[in-house]
Amino acid sequence: MNDSIPVIRDVDQGTARLLPDVDRDRAWLLTVDGAPQSYVDLDAPDHLEFEYARRLAHVIDCAAAPGAPLDVLHLGGGALTLPRYVAAARPGSRQDVAEADLGLLELVAEQLPVPDGSGITVHGADARSRLEQTAPGSLDVLIADVFGGSRVPAHLTTVEYAQAARRSLRDGGIYAANLADGAPFDFLRSQLATFAAVFEELALIAEPAVLRGRRFGNLVLVASPSPIDTATLTRRCAADAFPARVEHGAALDRLTGAAEPVRDGMAVASPEPPDGAFSIG
Template sequence: MGRSNRAGRTADRGRATAEDTPAATGPGGRTHAQGPLSRAVDSGLAELRPDRDRPAAWSLLIDGAPQSLVDLADPTHLGFEYQRRLGHLVDLVAPPGRPLTVLHLGGGALTLARYVAATRPRSRQQVAEIDTALTDLVRTELPLERGWQVKVRGADARSVLERTPEGAVDLVIADVFSGARVPAHCTTVEFTALAARALAPGGWYAVNIADGSALPFARSQVATLGAVFPELCLVADPAVLRGKRFGNLVLAAAHSPLPVAELGRRVASDAALGRVEHGRALADFAAGATPATDAAATPSPAPPPGVFR
């Protein structure tokens, strides 16, 4: 998927007891002078590598696969394509600056939680990240700013979603990966219905997935979200949509119309190519695809060998 196109992830290696922990440890954080860091976490070998272009930025890799980019000096910087597209949705879900209540399914280095906190002060956020060792690493080396209302729950994404009260959040962001694959139980109509239940009126559901070649998983996910939500759109690199390479696709869904035109303008302004599909074009894209259900779902496809080199 490349440096700026790797899907974020939540390790999903069994159910865990939910436990709220504060995500921040105060100001400061790792400096480039300290060099890279490698540490075993629950989901594999985590590496923090200094970014050559930004003096306070770090890339998080798990088993060599890029996961997140965090700039401690500028939490509004979103270095990966899929994160910028999710950032556009954060910007558009409500008027600028208005605080949000956000549920992040998948934590990684907490890049999107940082973005929400920086662009929408007083927002309340909960993050489901089952890899507690990774959360500890991030809290220590890449701490959040004091005062940001972010809690990390060490639990499986679906178990947290099941416990979320009805109508409790403005935005659910699902970025759930086990290794490099979306786990089956987080891909289904039943999972999507839980996300819809958690949303307040006017709320949105945003999903990051990865697929390639004929895009069977992506087409099924469009059908799956469409079985629950009447409004949806998809954002991806045109080469990914043509099946030319494996990469990320971001889906947005809601019960009221999405600002597709404005989203398209923002995507077009990015340095990386992107296209927004919706309406008839998206229906044609998913034509013949079957929604995934708990009874028959499978994980997303594994990336081709060498995709992260």
């Protein structure tokens, strides 16, 4: 039983809380202004509590043979859930993390430090700036999980951003982003159009209830210059406790509809979630 004491601290983007999981020793939930940001089990980094984190992990798992090390850039750090997962599942991986909230970085480093020799390097930097400084063709995987509060920042939604993402990837590399939207999916459709203008292959992972517009929720956008192993992704996502669908090809084209790519200067952040969509109090 986890009898640790909650930690509450003001960080750059609000009030962060590290809340111990009473059912798991050394496991913590990170929230910022009541919105869940990360869940970490220090003794079991392969335990991914959030559904969207498991879906991002499925993308990572499909990026190379099991156990093979990867070069990964994570845009958005939180409590470093996915970097810890990769370090445990793929020893020898080289991972950089860009997190703009320096107060949050300090809190996580102090309370939930990563093990020595993990291969994880954390940078206090804006996500897009760090991406644009990344050497071309240097990454196997690029993960974007950046939220200002509960919204994806506007400068991470554009063609120019997508072009920087594509430049950073090796042939066969893969990009995956955690997004959030609900019907009528204006933001999601714009993102599909934006990334289709830059990448040859796209896929989308989401729960059926979200795709049908019944509720606001997380969706994982996957993009690559090479074919995506959608069959394996589909099997993995269907086997989760909360199964998700993988849309691609003609189905994704229909979802995109007449949406236009978004360019710098016209971008807006993702929509504000409805009250209670993600908040835990």
